[in-house]
Amino acid sequence: MNANRIHNFNAGPAALPLAVLEEIRDSFLNFAGSGMSITEISHRSKWFDGAINDAVDRTKRLLKLSDKFHVLFLQGGASTQFCMIPMNFLHGDHSADYVNTGTWSTKALKEAQLLGKQVKIVASSEDKDFSYIPKDIKFSNDATYIHITSNNTIKGTQWASFPDTQGVPLIADMSSDIMSQPLNVEKFGLIYAGAQKNIGPAGVCMVIIRDDMLKLAPDTVPSMLKYTTFVSKNSMYNTPPCFAIYTLQLVMKWLEDTIGGLENMEKINREKAQLLYGVIDSSDFYRGTAELESRSMMNVTFRLPNEELEEAFIQEALDNDLGGLKGHRSVGGCRASIYNATTLEAVGALTDFMKEFERKKG
Numbered sequence: 001m002n003a004n005r006i007h008n009f010n011a012g013p014a015a016l017p018l019a020v021l022e023e024i025r026d027s028f029l030n031f032a033g034s035g036m037s038i039t040e041i042s043h044r045s046k047w048f049d050g051a052i053n054d055a056v057d058r059t060k061r062l063l064k065l066s067d068k069f070h071v072l073f074l075q076g077g078a079s080t081q082f083c084m085i086p087m088n089f090l091h092g093d094h095s096a097d098y099v100n101t102g103t104w105s106t107k108a109l110k111e112a113q114l115l116g117k118q119v120k121i122v123a124s125s126e127d128k129d130f131s132y133i134p135k136d137i138k139f140s141n142d143a144t145y146i147h148i149t150s151n152n153t154i155k156g157t158q159w160a161s162f163p164d165t166q167g168v169p170l171i172a173d174m175s176s177d178i179m180s181q182p183l184n185v186e187k188f189g190l191i192y193a194g195a196q197k198n199i200g201p202a203g204v205c206m207v208i209i210r211d212d213m214l215k216l217a218p219d220t221v222p223s224m225l226k227y228t229t230f231v232s233k234n235s236m237y238n239t240p241p242c243f244a245i246y247t248l249q250l251v252m253k254w255l256e257d258t259i260g261g262l263e264n265m266e267k268i269n270r271e272k273a274q275l276l277y278g279v280i281d282s283s284d285f286y287r288g289t290a291e292l293e294s295r296s297m298m299n300v301t302f303r304l305p306n307e308e309l310e311e312a313f314i315q316e317a318l319d320n321d322l323g324g325l326k327g328h329r330s331v332g333g334c335r336a337s338i339y340n341a342t343t344l345e346a347v348g349a350l351t352d353f354m355k356e357f358e359r360k361k362g
């Protein structure tokens, strides 16, 4: 490991590949031969054009997107998508189906309700504290779209496969698992992801939108909140978050050229998750909080026998250069986020520490 760097299990903003950080460092004062920093150049320059176009192209190749899809880089985080989606797609007497699998899903559907839109909560896992992904969901047959959260960052659950929506566009908040494995994008009308979990720094949200969805937006949607605005201007209607997009471009390059694509990324991610869940499952000291078939490959949530031990665990881990293991403030407990950039070596260091901690305190 690099001097002074710790193993980072933060939920977001989260670890970035070391090679990406080093490339940023090395080119920070002179971006692409411009003689200026990426933070100083015009977004209308050929240098920035090179970066944003490469980010789009690599995203399209990694996800095998057909020409029907547009890749956008927006601001306002994933949270702004919660209102943009209903503003663009839901009007008149149309309604949308929402599946409620935790905090982020709840926020998404509340924004639609705030706007006075018609929302049907077709399934929820709130009855068991959001510890599972609902199955055999009956969707409405007249929904304009169906909204899900593919990975629930706080509760540590993830959809193992996506539901058959009978042609109704599926919309997914993939903030915490986009690019973690191959994805069949065809049934999705829109995918969005705040970059700061798995694909970049804070400040940019990736949106992948299917062409037919663009027709749904009425003229009254404000320009900055309308998808067509950004599709027609290659995400540069106004000044985009240049540095965040450039970093995202480097992460896409790392995924393609160093990792070798999403099939390889999935293999590594599965190995990491198996190693960590393996330690949890073989112990009576650690207890996973998500139901087995709904477990997340990205956010591993677990408890210890009591809160004092949890506090000691998190502190001692940090003393051993293992950071970011505290559960979300709304749920407590422990959480190890093992996104793409968290190495197998880091997870190995964590599981060694967990076994040693159990031996001492269990």
Ligand SMILES: *Cc1c(COP(=O)(O)O)cnc(C)c1O
Pocket (backbone or CB within 6 Å): 012, 076, 077, 078, 079, 080, 104, 149, 151, 152, 153, 173, 174, 175, 176, 194, 195, 197
């Ligand atoms: C972090 C997160 C969000 C919020 O993202 P912001 O970019 O901070 O708005 C939304 N959804 C999910 C699933 C998340 O993990």
